[in-house]
Amino acid sequence: MKVLWLVSITIPAAADACGLQAKEIGGGWLSGALGGMTAAPDAPAITVASVDARAETLTVCSKNGVSFALVPTGSVENFSALLKKIAPDLVHIWGTEYAAARTIQQAAQAAGIPVLVGIQGVMVDCALHLNDGVPARLLHSCAAQHLIDRHVPGGLLDVNQARFDTLAQSEAAVLANARHVTGRTSFDRSAVQKLAPQASYYPCNETLRPEFYTPPVWHPRTFGEAPVLLLSQGNYPLKNLHTVLKALPAVLAQYPGAVLRVAGWPPLDKGPLLRPVIDWMFPYQTWCKQLIRRLGLADHVQYTGPLDAAAMRQAYLDADLFLLPSYSENSPNSLGEAMLLGLPCVASAAGGIPDMLQSGVQGMLYGAAGDDAALSAAILQVLALPDHGTALGTAAQIRARVTHDAAKNTAQMIEIYRKVLQREGTL
Known part of the structure; x- marks a missing residue:
């Protein structure tokens, strides 16, 4: 079984494999999930993909038995080329809100490749409560502030609200076209029932950063x-x-x-x-x-x-x-x-x-x-x-x-992969 992961950031292992500097603190739980997956005796072959403008062309690197793919832009063409090169049996999208999630979903569906969508936050709820408790006078900015913000980004609350609203819309679009969704809580399951009533839901808990075990x-x-x-x-x-x-x-x-x-x-x-x-x-x-x-x-x-x-x-x-x-x-x-x-x-x-x-x-x-x-x-x-x-x-x-048991969660995710492929008739 070959599984392509799409993640929202270039994780440190991917940067290291491809000769790049890790860009930020964050995404450690993805590294934890990958570590659990690579340690499993029956693990599928994993390729971890992310959009990274530092890659001038589609770049695939390998290290320690894991493949990493850097896609220069999140275009359908780039993702179609990636899918053709990797030829995965399944695409697992980690997170619903970033634009590339919908794009690779479209490319995979066009290629007849099953897609599993993983809920992280519930962006529609985050957008709804983003500025709760803040005085109304702080929620509106003027044209001069917007002009400055375009050149030197600040922390304007209405600008951030618009960004979160866009993320919520992206999430809704991904879930509206999802057939298989994995999550962890009754809260995200309820959101999936509203936004993706057509989808099968698979519960699986999350593996965290290895330092905390x-x-x-x-x-x-x-x-x-x-x-x-x-x-x-x-x-x-x-x-x-x-x-x-x-x-x-x-x-x-x-x-x-x-x-x-x-x-x-x-x-x-x-x-x-x-x-x-x-x-x-x-x-x-x-x-x-x-x-x-x-x-x-x-x-x-x-x-x-x-x-x-x-x-x-x-x-x-x-x-x-x-x-x-x-x-x-x-x-x-x-x-x-x-x-x-x-x-x-x-x-x-x-x-x-x-x-x-x-x-x-x-x-x-x-x-x-x-x-x-x-x-x-x-x-x-x-x-x-x-x-x-x-x-x-x-x-x-x-x-x-x-x-957060890494071995148990990994085994559960591998079983979810098998169930998705069985239901899609490709296993």
Whole structure:
């Protein structure tokens, strides 16, 4: 069996095989999935393809028994040439929202090759809740801002909303033409039933980055009045840094030395001359800075800068509590990673999160994502436990090791490949 994967980024193994520099931190779960697949004794032959403008022509490289394909543009012609060269029995599209997903789907269907579509986020829900909780005055930008943004991209919320709306439309187009879809949660299954009622749905959990399966794991520490809270991202409203900031004063009232660490860049600052323009072009970051000032949080919020897998793992181990207050998630990898390490977690009950942990047993869920009082109450409830959440973290780890078991998930995906080919009459 030969399977062609289409992924949205050029993963490090592909860049290495083809002599390119890895472009970004991210996509580690794809590397985890690939590692699990190549370790399986009955694994199909995998080719991992991505669109990468650094490849002037269709490029296929191999390393360690895996083939990688770089496609210069996401055109039907390029993907048709790729399919002809690889001649796969099945195309597995990882993610629904990027434009290349629909293009390779069209090319594969035209060539009579079965396609399996893998849900990652549910973009229609992300687009719906992208800017929840943000003041209306920040949601509209003017012609001058758009002009600047075309030359030096900023963080304009209406521009980002338009981008997410386009991603949601791309997702809808892919699912409308899908015959086979794989997902992980009751949340994404419900979305598939609405957007792809004609498709067969195959459940399969996700394998995460390999760094999170090995010791050491999290251990509680005596934090006294200074617990460390960790948020994995805060760059756009969907991830809900603003509600965490609003919840923090109630936490500080009981733990005056508490610190919130945010993985990622702090708000951009190029000095006093450019500061007004930057603040104008990054309204969400500017509003969060204002919240920090107004609430007296300057000494309690730390940005780590972007973290690779090893540094992110250490950030989990150095924290006392992981926070995931997002307005929309399907099966967030950050939550899975924290659970694998045994770190106690507080999360909103949004999207597919309740499928990942049971509140009060493997972590703590709170209701509406934007309810800062409910968030602070959940944080304080875990911090006040005699064991500081150790039992919750241990139970979470046990569950996550089942959910994210690489060998089990790989075997399940291989079985899904066989079922798709059988139903299509090609196996």
